[in-house]
Amino acid sequence: MKIKLAHLINFMSPAGKEIGIVKLLNTLNPDQFETTLIVTDKIFDQLGLNMNKTKLIVLNKKKGNDLNIYFKLYHLFKDEQFDIVHTHAWGTLVEGILPAKLARVPVVVHGEHGTFHKDFKRKVVQKLFFNWADYLLTVSDVLADEISATIGIKRSKLHAILNGVDVEKFAPNEQQRMFYRKEHKFTDKDFIIGTVGRPKPVKNQQLMIRALKELLPKFPSTHFVIIGDTPLNSQKGYLRSLAGKLGIDDHVHFLGVKQDIPGYLNMFDLFVLPSLSEGCSNVLQEAMATGLPIVASNVGGNPELIRHGENGLLFDVHDLNDFVSQLTRLMKDEKLREKYGQNARQSAVRDFSLQTMISAYSEFYINAMKNVQKGK
Numbered sequence: 001m002k003i004k005l006a007h008l009i010n011f012m013s014p015a016g017k018e019i020g021i022v023k024l025l026n027t028l029n030p031d032q033f034e035t036t037l038i039v040t041d042k043i044f045d046q047l048g049l050n051m052n053k054t055k056l057i058v059l060n061k062k063k064g065n066d067l068n069i070y071f072k073l074y075h076l077f078k079d080e081q082f083d084i085v086h087t088h089a090w091g092t093l094v095e096g097i098l099p100a101k102l103a104r105v106p107v108v109v110h111g112e113h114g115t116f117h118k119d120f121k122r123k124v125v126q127k128l129f130f131n132w133a134d135y136l137l138t139v140s141d142v143l144a145d146e147i148s149a150t151i152g153i154k155r156s157k158l159h160a161i162l163n164g165v166d167v168e169k170f171a172p173n174e175q176q177r178m179f180y181r182k183e184h185k186f187t188d189k190d191f192i193i194g195t196v197g198r199p200k201p202v203k204n205q206q207l208m209i210r211a212l213k214e215l216l217p218k219f220p221s222t223h224f225v226i227i228g229d230t231p232l233n234s235q236k237g238y239l240r241s242l243a244g245k246l247g248i249d250d251h252v253h254f255l256g257v258k259q260d261i262p263g264y265l266n267m268f269d270l271f272v273l274p275s276l277s278e279g280c281s282n283v284l285q286e287a288m289a290t291g292l293p294i295v296a297s298n299v300g301g302n303p304e305l306i307r308h309g310e311n312g313l314l315f316d317v318h319d320l321n322d323f324v325s326q327l328t329r330l331m332k333d334e335k336l337r338e339k340y341g342q343n344a345r346q347s348a349v350r351d352f353s354l355q356t357m358i359s360a361y362s363e364f365y366i367n368a369m370k371n372v373q374k375g376k
Contacts, residue, residue, distance in 0.1 A: 006036040006082045010091030013044040016282040017113045022047045025054045027358045044231045077103035107368045111137040114279030139280035140301030163280045164357025167349045170289035180267040191222045194268035196283045198230035204274040213246045214324045225253045265290040288344035293337040295326045311343035
């Protein structure tokens, strides 16, 4: 018998959490799992979801507190008779777990991917529903530790499964590097610092723009490239304005959403992730698999991926001078960039290939169903 598995998200847009879920659904063994992706709100991008393998259901939730969504999900869970419902982050915590429990879904799993709420009221809600779920998954041990300490959940209830990356798809490629640099009119002399992520406050891309202002006097051919956008509350206008006020707008480039992320990563000389919060960053793993030297903020799951001084550099996210210092170290030392890039690639291949992630999730789901059958 196949396991009927449903994942529940609020939006479907180009973001790390959603991309990771699609990777999982596209790769799970169809002989073992019958999969459904339920979107409570809207779809902005299908993210390459294989519709031949996974059924897609969109509920088009109304703005604000739409109480009908609870009834819709309750009846959906009852009608479809899912074995496992897997909710994700705050956006589907209450809306997903409550109907799933009332519909007597055998296994209810909740996943946290990085940023969770720490204000008093939401901490109370999270603690209640985290405890009500049968299992809690996180994308890193650091995140699991933080949730346990902050929310007051037993650490033993939290299970960490690192995100995975396709290390064949994401790999060094000189032809892609040359093609995309030429397409965007960058020369071999230009030094491109790049990032991939939505222009949202949590991604802290403003810090890289401020760092660039400090770097340009020493490295005048440096450019900062941002790939990604968001249909909701984009900070792109603010970031453009900031670059203009600092007089460096000619050196900051917004390329928007791109499909060929492996190709664009190869265009970069250096990858940065200055986020204020991260779980297990998909794009950081992809940059590592591409063999890029990396400077990342010392937050969340980043230290589980980047070992400072070995396969990249970490910096204090609240210290612009530290960020500039770490960037400068790599920008002036080509051999060090090559060393860290090679080590990052080796780490990706060894520690978090996509197949490793798929095997971990498959084993987790299968064991959860076995525990149900045993009456645990």
